[in-house]
Amino acid sequence: MTDLGMLNYFLGISVTRTTSGMFLSQKKYATEIIERAYMITCKPCRTPVESGAKLTAHGPPVLDPTLYRSLAGALQYLTFTRPDITYAVQRICLFMHDPREQHFQALKRIIRYVQGTTDLGLQLFASSPSSLVAYSDADWAGCPITRRSTSGYCVFLGNNMLSWSSKR
Template sequence: MTDLGPLNYFLGISVTSTSSGMFLSQRTYAADIRERADMTGCQPSRTPVDTGSKLSATGPPVANPTLYRSLAGALQYLTFMRPDISYAVQQICLFMHDPREQHYSALKRILRYIQGTLDHGLQLYVSSTTSLTAYSDADWAGCPSTR
């Protein structure tokens, strides 16, 4: 094996090391997703999901389901460094087998949110603590079609 030096970029993840830790970002990968969707010049959205409405399996089908599936899969990989979009991406991935126009609109909203938050990522701090703390917020009964 060869030592390639300090980690800078690996599998679409950019790593910036400092004395306080590491910052992990997928800025370039996110920009590539927006380019594939032809949304590089779109207006940013303040939130990744519309909290007032729930997605359902009704409506006209998407004109290009292959593009929808490709973009949804790419967004799934983006959630590794962007937990802020995890819920929204999970919602659009529920309908990958039969995407509808409302699902594609939700996907485009996520891409508009990413447009305004390209610099987001994960900051990992140096710590001597060996315990792990996790938080979860689940709304199992909120969706009428999957509860």
């Protein structure tokens, strides 16, 4: 392998070095998702998901399920540097096999949130790790259809988030 110098851009992730560490961002990729969804001029929203909203398997089917699956998969890749949308993306991916209009509306809301927050990313601090801290939460039997639970966690080493997940 050859030395290509300082890391700036790798697999769609932009790396910006600062005095406090590194900032990982997928701003360009997020903008491409917004363009692919034809939502460049839409109004951004403040949250990726409506509070208390439950998605069900009922309602009219999506006209273009391929577009739904493509956008949902693209949002999954965006969660590498955007843990703030992990839960919302996990919710819409549950219905990739048979997407309905309400699922597509939830996906569009995530994209509207991403449009207003394209500058967000993952900050990695240059510091010696002092402690390992983990947080977790669960929504027991929260799915009204299957009564399955949703759980999530995040793990920090010092000030840096190392790992996170949200799954059913």
